[in-house]
Amino acid sequence: MNLVLLGPPGSGKGTQGERLAAQSGVPKFATGDILRDAVRRGTPLGNDAKRYMDAGELVPDEVVLGLVREALATPEAAAGFILDGFPRTVAQAEGLQALLEERDTKLDAVVYFDVPEEELIRRLAGRRSCPSCGAVFNVHSDPPAVAGTCDSCGSELETREDDREETVRVRLRVYQEHTEPLLRWYGEDSVLREVAAVGSVEEVYGKLLAVVDGS
Numbered sequence: 001m002n003l004v005l006l007g008p009p010g011s012g013k014g015t016q017g018e019r020l021a022a023q024s025g026v027p028k029f030a031t032g033d034i035l036r037d038a039v040r041r042g043t044p045l046g047n048d049a050k051r052y053m054d055a056g057e058l059v060p061d062e063v064v065l066g067l068v069r070e071a072l073a074t075p076e077a078a079a080g081f082i083l084d085g086f087p088r089t090v091a092q093a094e095g096l097q098a099l100l101e102e103r104d105t106k107l108d109a110v111v112y113f114d115v116p117e118e119e120l121i122r123r124l125a126g127r128r129s130c131p132s133c134g135a136v137f138n139v140h141s142d143p144p145a146v147a148g149t150c151d152s153c154g155s156e157l158e159t160r161e162d163d164r165e166e167t168v169r170v171r172l173r174v175y176q177e178h179t180e181p182l183l184r185w186y187g188e189d190s191v192l193r194e195v196a197a198v199g200s201v202e203e204v205y206g207k208l209l210a211v212v213d214g215s
């Protein structure tokens, strides 16, 4: 299974991708997670990426393509992959296509998570993330057992820097300008599948399985 999860910030790509990866055994690579990890470790890549991420802008295509090239070259990715948050520009989609051609493989499906903007804003405002283990919660739909504390490792939960209201507005604009055109790009191919990603996490997962079944 070679999958791309595409959708605006807060549409549930990470939540659903995590479940699908756990159930299918196919590894998930999320460019946002890889970049946040580099920021946390203070690597040169992380230091460079941080200013784009904090501002809600996209990290340059060649940087992100390099990360995906590395991820797809790992042994775990040999039998398939789930890409979350990549590609996000037409140039990234072209780069991915070239990478897949080098490997003589192709995408089985690009799943688009469709969510109304008010719901995206509500989800992002309510998201709380664990800086230690990466677990994600939501004060509205998936609160931790003890407010502000990670259920998995007990660390104090944080609001992501880029989930602040003014940065969310920038991210939504950047999505419309740079990522939405991919719907037409992949729509010309027969790989695009749309999921109305509203309802409970469980309900959305059922819809996701229905469109990737057999991939």
Ligand code: AP5
Pocket (backbone or CB within 6 Å): 007, 008, 009, 010, 011, 012, 013, 014, 015, 016, 031, 032, 033, 035, 052, 053, 054, 056, 057, 058, 059, 060, 061, 064, 084, 085, 086, 087, 088, 092, 123, 124, 126, 127, 128, 136, 137, 138, 141, 142, 162, 171, 197, 198, 199, 200, 201, 204
């Ligand atoms: P990234 O981390 O990829 O952020 P994003 O795409 O904006 O996506 P999010 O993580 O915000 O949302 P999601 O769709 O995964 O939703 P989630 O499942 O968490 O990127 C961050 C930054 O890194 C970018 O701005 C950019 O700077 C850089 N970057 C990353 N990739 C790049 C690339 N390819 N090129 C260039 N730059 C790149 O859910 C959100 C919340 O909603 C959670 O709290 C969750 O619990 C809750 N939730 C989920 N599903 C439901 C549901 N069904 N009902 C109610 N609540 C729900």
